[in-house]
Amino acid sequence: MSYHRRAGDATFELNLAPFLDIIVSIVPMLLLSIAFVQIKMIEAPTPQVVTQDQVKAPPKPEATLTLHVSKKTGFQFEVDDSGKKQNTNVNNVTGQFDMDGLVTSAIAIKTKYPQITKLQLAPDSDIAFDDLVKIMDRVREKPQSQRAAASFTDKAVDAKAENRQLFPDIVFSSVGG
Amino acid sequence: MAARGMRKYLDRRASGNFKIQITSMVDMFIILLVFLLKSYSTSPVNITPNDKLRLPQSTSAVDPIDVLKIIVSKTAVFVEDSKVADIKGGHVDISSVDNTDPQFIRPLFEELDKKAQHAKDLAKVNETVQFDGKVLMQVDKDLPYAALQQILYTSMLAGYYDVKFAVMTKD
Numbered sequence: 413m414s415y416h417r418r419a420g421d422a423t424f425e426l427n428l429a430p431f432l433d434i435i436v437s438i439v440p441m442l443l444l445s446i447a448f449v450q451i452k453m454i455e456a457p458t459p460q461v462v463t464q465d466q467v468k469a470p471p472k473p474e475a476t477l478t479l480h481v482s483k484k485t486g487f488q489f490e491v492d493d494s495g496k497k498q499n500t501n502v503n504n505v506t507g508q509f510d511m512d513g514l515v516t517s518a519i520a521i522k523t524k525y526p527q528i529t530k531l532q533l534a535p536d537s538d539i540a541f542d543d544l545v546k547i548m549d550r551v552r553e554k555p556q557s558q559r560a561a562a563s564f565t566d567k568a569v570d571a572k573a574e575n576r577q578l579f580p581d582i583v584f585s586s587v588g589g
Numbered sequence: 590m591a592a593r594g595m596r597k598y599l600d601r602r603a604s605g606n607f608k609i610q611i612t613s614m615v616d617m618f619i620i621l622l623v624f625l626l627k628s629y630s631t632s633p634v635n636i637t638p639n640d641k642l643r644l645p646q647s648t649s650a651v652d653p654i655d656v657l658k659i660i661v662s663k664t665a666v667f668v669e670d671s672k673v674a675d676i677k678g679g680h681v682d683i684s685s686v687d688n689t690d691p692q693f694i695r696p697l698f699e700e701l702d703k704k705a706q707h708a709k710d711l712a713k714v715n716e717t718v719q720f721d722g723k724v725l726m727q728v729d730k731d732l733p734y735a736a737l738q739q740i741l742y743t744s745m746l747a748g749y750y751d752v753k754f755a756v757m758t759k760d
Contacts (some may be wrong), residue, residue, distance in 0.1 A: 450758040
């Protein structure tokens, strides 16, 4: 009997008013700093202007890779391997850029020249910036679907590893004509 | 009879105290708070949605850094908050382009050179400040490469060669 009385007395109502005051104060502050769009960035350095006395002979790379982009003809990879040039064309499909073909060719070149990390982008003047960003995204990293296929065994740690990078260093080669 | 009934009603009403049920309001606020905390941003780049500046979408996951900003909208080129050149039909206005060098945008160069000089002067008196030629460009996605090339060339000549482009995430 006494237990039932005690249990009945123990019910109480929580005072939520101060808690609500705090939340009402925080919400306007958070509303001011809300970001509905997440901004990220892409690095695309341009050649640096230096004076003649600053010029040092840089080590000559074994091979350089240039990607020409044209609305009419599509993509053209140009590999300059110690003066020996090799071109790979990726033609447009029904007047649109063949992005899948671009990735396939980029992977093939990366497989042949794994030491190349830098890609010189040389687009035509009428290419929109949006298309350039899409192209840069495609040649920077392998797509998710093709990462497993390109995996290899890392002998140093004896574990399965994957090289997801294609050409992460992209520069605009045609700046300044 | 009616007056007595009314008094009875008012007496009953005055004596009755009531409490506002705020539990459901607290629930709602907590949901709102969680959503706002999730969208809270301390990014140095904040962009107000605008018809004249639509950034391209990218899969890049690199967070932006707080450096000098060049904003290239559909209608103008800005360095931080000051307008330096007009853009008409996707091309930099001919009045801003140098007569001898069609790639060179003189007002943009002058503004960037001023900023670079200011940063270099600051670096002389403050060791923590260093001029590293970094610039973050917010470029409209429809801008043709010809105009972008002019801006890149001019910023390169002003010493801003480490170019970064602001993009939106695809999520």
